[in-house]
Amino acid sequence: MEPSDPYTTALAIRQTHLPARRDSAYLVAGDGAVLPDRCVKCNAPGHHRQVYKFTWHKPWLFALAFANPIVYILIAPFLREKLFLELSLCQAHRSKRLRGWIILSLGVVLGPILLILGIREENALVVVGVLVFLVGLVVGLKYSSLIAPDLIQSGAGRFVGCGSEFLETLGNTDSTELRSET
Ligand SMILES: [Zn+2]
Helix, strand or coil, X not given: CCCCCHHXXXXXXXXXXXXXXXXXXXXXXXXXXXXXXXXXXXXXXXXXXXXXXXXXXXXXXXXXXXXXXXXXXXXXXXXXXXEEEEEEECHHHHHHHHHHHHHHHHHHHHHHHHHHHHHHHCCCHHHHHHHHHHHHHHHHHXXXXXXXXXXXXXXXXXXXXXXXXXXXXXXXXXXXXXHHCC
């Protein structure tokens, strides 16, 4: 029978059984790591559990994104490192994340529409459109944020965004080796 979820399939193939560890405010984990069934944000019992795919590339590539977006779009996929983690969220943080996605979607769709209408009608909708876009982007990203890699290389990643209570349940490690290679 064909597995339906490509992430779960990838996890099964890449499973390294490397346990997740804490390095001060960071989570350090190998590709395919399975995190404890507690919310990564607040350490409440897990309610929604899923395999997530994370991607990362060297920060200098963002400069290229500003300088030449077309070249960035073409080459970035080849320079990205990726890593899969299975983790949990509680009901409250799952709901907050969904609200964030709705706010983000509304902002990036409605904002430009209002802006274009405002330009055509030459009225204050221009300002409203810009505000709706910016607020949707900032608030939406803040609410929908999960955890984010600040480094992925050689099949291991270091992440920001986990709650301190969750991190305290993990064993300590030192990701100096990861850091020294950047
Ligand atoms: Zn939570």
